Amino acid sequence: MNPDCVIKKKVLLYPLWLRIWHWSHAALFILLLISGISLHFANPNAPLIPFATARVLHNLCGLFLSFEFLVFVLANGISGNVRHYRPVMKNLSQRLMKQADFYARGIFAGLSHPFPPTWEQKFNPLQQMTYLTIMYLVVPLIIVTGFMLWVPEWAPEQIFGMDGLWPAAVLHYLVGVALAVFFVGHVYLVTVGKTMTSQIEKMLTGWEEISTTKENDHERR
Amino acid sequence: MRADALKVLTSRPTTPIPHRNAWPWARRRVLHFRHGCIVSIMVMALSALAPVSLDANTDIKAVADENAKCLRCHGMSTLSYIDPMSGKHLDFSVDAEKFSLSDHGRQTCMTCHKGNFAGLPHQPEGVTDHHSCGDCHTGDKLIQRMRLVGITAQFKKSVHVQEKVAGFDCFSCHNPHESRLEDQRAPEADVVQRDNGVCLRCHQQTMTEVEKHRIIPKASLHLGAVRCLDCHTPRPGSVIHAIEPAERAERNCVACHSRDSILLTKLYKYRLHESEHRAGFINGVVLSDYYVIGMTRHPLLDALGILGVGGALVGVLFHGLGRFIAGRRRQSHES
Numbered sequence: 035m036n037p038d039c040v041i042k043k044k045v046l047l048y049p050l051w052l053r054i055w056h057w058s059h060a061a062l063f064i065l066l067l068i069s070g071i072s073l074h075f076a077n078p079n080a081p082l083i084p085f086a087t088a089r090v091l092h093n094l095c096g097l098f099l100s101f102e103f104l105v106f107v108l109a110n111g112i113s114g115n116v117r118h119y120r121p122v123m124k125n126l127s128q129r130l131m132k133q134a135d136f137y138a139r140g141i142f143a144g145l146s147h148p149f150p151p152t153w154e155q156k157f158n159p160l161q162q163m164t165y166l167t168i169m170y171l172v173v174p175l176i177i178v179t180g181f182m183l184w185v186p187e188w189a190p191e192q193i194f195g196m197d198g199l200w201p202a203a204v205l206h207y208l209v210g211v212a213l214a215v216f217f218v219g220h221v222y223l224v225t226v227g228k229t230m231t232s233q234i235e236k237m238l239t240g241w242e243e244i245s246t247t248k249e250n251d252h253e254r255r
Numbered sequence: 256m257r258a259d260a261l262k263v264l265t266s267r268p269t270t271p272i273p274h275r276n277a278w279p280w281a282r283r284r285v286l287h288f289r290h291g292c293i294v295s296i297m298v299m300a301l302s303a304l305a306p307v308s309l310d311a312n313t314d315i316k317a318v319a320d321e322n323a324k325c326l327r328c329h330g331m332s333t334l335s336y337i338d339p340m341s342g343k344h345l346d347f348s349v350d351a352e353k354f355s356l357s358d359h360g361r362q363t364c365m366t367c368h369k370g371n372f373a374g375l376p377h378q379p380e381g382v383t384d385h386h387s388c389g390d391c392h393t394g395d396k397l398i399q400r401m402r403l404v405g406i407t408a409q410f411k412k413s414v415h416v417q418e419k420v421a422g423f424d425c426f427s428c429h430n431p432h433e434s435r436l437e438d439q440r441a442p443e444a445d446v447v448q449r450d451n452g453v454c455l456r457c458h459q460q461t462m463t464e465v466e467k468h469r470i471i472p473k474a475s476l477h478l479g480a481v482r483c484l485d486c487h488t489p490r491p492g493s494v495i496h497a498i499e500p501a502e503r504a505e506r507n508c509v510a511c512h513s514r515d516s517i518l519l520t521k522l523y524k525y526r527l528h529e530s531e532h533r534a535g536f537i538n539g540v541v542l543s544d545y546y547v548i549g550m551t552r553h554p555l556l557d558a559l560g561i562l563g564v565g566g567a568l569v570g571v572l573f574h575g576l577g578r579f580i581a582g583r584r585r586q587s588h589e590s
Binding site: 073074075076077078081085086089137141142143144183186197199200203204207208210211212214215218219222225226 | 472473476507508509510512513514546548549551552553556557559560563564566567568571574575577578581582585
């Protein structure tokens with residue numbers, strides 16, 4: 035990209051359906067996290083949410099989240115937003131290292147982001163690989179294991195001489211932990227934009243300032 | 256003479272006293288005697304441990320022969336009728352095989368059943384036995400050994416006694432012809448099916464059990480996984496004979512779905528100490544039958560979860576702090 039030809043312009047990188055999905059998904063995730071903790075670490079003396087309430091809440095939110103996941107997969111494919119999730123394998127490890135190095139050192143030195151968002155690729159390599167894994171592997175896994183716990187008849191009767199439900203339960207718990215860790219990192223990285231709130235603003239309005247060239251600048255609002 | 260006498264008295268015997276190692280046969284005898292004593296004590300102890308002690312002369316074959324006279328008719332599964340007066344189904348059959356394997360299988364029928372059984376069919380007025388468990392199970396030691404302590408007191412608090420259910424006694428639930436103490440250690444699925452079957456013998460009315468238990472999520476799964484007694488008796492679990500009315504049944508989910516689940520003092524009481532930790536899981540004894548949310552937990556996985564999320568929080572906190580300090584320094588340099 036020739037710097038002389040680069041222009042900055044605001045484009046609608048996060049359409050309305052994506053923003054609705056994102057915020058409702060976030061709300062469901064928080065409710066699932068709190069109710070999940072209440073169920074797994076159930077304690078009669080110190081309940082986070084009463085067990086019976088947590089069960090209903092967890093089941094309902096899980097059902098909505100599953101529905102939302104299907105909507106996301108369909109809409110992502112139809113709208114073309116899926117292009118941001120297609121990994122470019124060329125020099126992937128170098129690009130990942132470059133982004134990691136930015137988070138580890140460059141960000142403290144006030145350097146600019148090594149992979150600014152473009153119309154073709156709004157995620158940096160680390161974001162892309164993380165979101166790809168989360169949305170197309172981890173979330174389906176937690177949905178499948180969640181359904182097995184909700185309808186135990188779907189789980190195998192026995193595995194290794196033990197009740198067939200326990201691998202699903204253990205996997206559900208571990209994946210839940212991984213998602214909770216992701217959630218912490220995701221919320222924190224909201225603050226690493228140009229300003230502390232710029233990332234939230236773009237997810238609320240949908241508009242993002244991108245770098246593009248005059249040649250590529252066609253009809254992208 | 257005196258010198259000769261003295262010589263005789265002080266002289267060593269011509270045959271030297273053998274060293275103790277030189278008498279292996281004597282040692283063996285002592286050992287045999289000791290072993291014999293130990294074995295005898297063990298036999299006596301074991302015989303004392305039998306649910307009801309037998310006379311030494313009791314001949315098992317003689318008991319079997321004696322009982323065969325009764326079982327010739329009572330061994331038929333069809334020996335029952337509907338009492339025209341009460342309308343109740345009266346079952347007089349005894350499963351001979353189950354009886355022979357039961358804790359009472361070495362007793363003659365007449366040990367418990369008294370009366371005149373000479374005529375056939377037996378006349379009701381000839382049958383005089385109104386025996387109860389306490390007729391034989393007496394004595395502090397026996398009661399302690401059979402874990403019968405406090406059962407009478409619990410039983411008196413039971414809703415069946417409080418509500419004065421006609422004819423309700425030990426035998427309403429416990430079949431003396433089939434009961435075996437070792438059945439308490441059967442797989443939980445079998446225990447649940449057997450024990451709930453006892454309750455359902457009387458409690459199967461117009462409304463099904465699942466409909467009655469609509470308050471419980473996935474009622475049919477719960478009813479197949481736990482005993483009626485586990486919820487319908489007070490805490491702690493050692494008072495399972497004090498069956499409570501339905502309105503006082505356990506309704507708190509966390510009573511079972513927590514690390515200190517009441518199931519560990521009730522349904523899993525007898526197996527808890529066999530394998531408290533299986534594959535590292537707390538309450539892992541349950542793992543082979545059911546995974547109970549909130550109850551079956553792994554300390555390592557719990558620690559992993561807390562460390563993972565806690566580590567992420569601490570990590571972003573330090574990263575944010577570092578960015579803040581670095582930003583302030585840059586600002587001061589620029590100014």
